[in-house]
Amino acid sequence: MSEENKPSPAVTAREIRDEEIEQGLRIRNAIFPPITRQDWERGAPTTGSIAYIGDEPAGFIPLFLRRIRIAPGVVVTAAFENSVGTRGDVRGLGIGSAMMEAACGFLKGKADVLMVYRGHERSQGYHFYTKTGHVDLCYMREYTGSLEHAAMHRDVVVSEGTDGIIAGSSRLLELFEDTYGAYGGFPDRHPGYWAQSFRSPYYAARPQRFFWFQLREQGKLTGYLIAGKEVSADGRETPLRILETAAAGADIERTGALLESAMAYAVQNNLGALTYVIGDDDPHRELLDRMGLKSGLRSLHTMALAFDAEALFATCWQGRLNRIGAPISVRTPTQDIELIPAQSPGEDKITLEMKDDTLTRWLMGRIDFRTRVKEGTITIHNGNKSFVEELQRAVPFVPWVYHPLDYC
DSSP: OOGGOOOOOEEEEEEEGGGGGHHHHHHTTTTTOOOOHHHHHTSSSSSEEEEEEEEEEEEEEEEEEEEEEEETTEEEEEEEEOOOOEOGGGSSSHHHHHHHHHHHHTBBBBBSSSEEEEEOOOOOHHHHHTTTEEEEEEEEEEEOOTTTOOOOTEEEEEEESSSSHHHHHHHHHHHHHHHHTOOOEEOOOOOOOHHHHHHHHHHSSSEEEEEEEEEEEEEEEEEEEEEEEEEEEEEEEEEEEEEEEEEEGOOHHHHHHHHHHHHHHHHHHHOOOOOEEEEOOOOTTHHHHHHHEEEEEEEEEEEEOOHHHHHHHHHTHHHHTTOSSSSSEEEEEEEEEEEEOOOSSSSSOEEEOOOHHHHHHHHHOOOHHHHHHHTTEEEEEEEOOOHHHHHHHHHOOOOOOOGGGGGO
């Protein structure tokens, strides 16, 4: 039998077992900067999808379970995909798709949605995610710049390392909520969040120098900026990257003082130009434009796959839609979902008609419902204008922000 007529080897995929972690990490580490099992275990709660051809491991999708705020007061458990890969000698056999299909099965009851940060939307990797049902939720772009004449603000002090950040995390949480409390799209913050981030496998694979810029007015911390500088194995360093910044009262002037101080510090210490990746709804976007930082085309995307839309709805929005007092269902080309069941036989049901990607975006708080109905990408059977307004209030569009610290 010729090589081209040979049948493809059988691929099996399932949730990884504890005794298989080393095998999975070997596949991962052959493609990405390596991490140890100890690095893996000290991150967020973890699992993964592993694939085999016969008895040989062929692919691995690491999954990190994280609590993601999609709207104020609405938090889901997301299984974040990171460092997805297959062995180079067996690519093209559907291994990645098999692992993704397996993950959608074993994650039910453990997570509400699959999520990933992915760049390069013209790449083969991005195409893999769209092919497996992932939907874009938020786009980010990189700002870069250097102000040669920038000066350190008199109330800004700088320390290197993470000890001070971790020790001051309760105050950081207050400032973060002041700035981003009305937004979604990020891991839900708690006092231990920063310590967990710094010990993540991402930073084990990509060691950083961390810098903490503190705005202290009359001795009180009223703003902060965390920056990082990656140090490669051969000693080369990336530009100084802003990872997160927040200020009391979401005050732009305070944030501006921190940004200018970070630029001045970078110039004075030969740390290179400053870079900052943010989304278009970020409250600091106009400030960056005003300061003269240059933005690039969108380069990073938050994507999601809602593998159990009915459960995701129950987690996020059922309480709000129950108050509408009418039976509601959703119909897409692939599924029918009873959101609010009828209370009696023959009761008129309102049916929302939409595509599957629209359903995912709506359930994740990324759809302006009223606008989608007006443009026709959502249609309604048995509904009226009053009902549209009720749904708009119940499941509102939420602006999302991105912090590079969260990539870990």
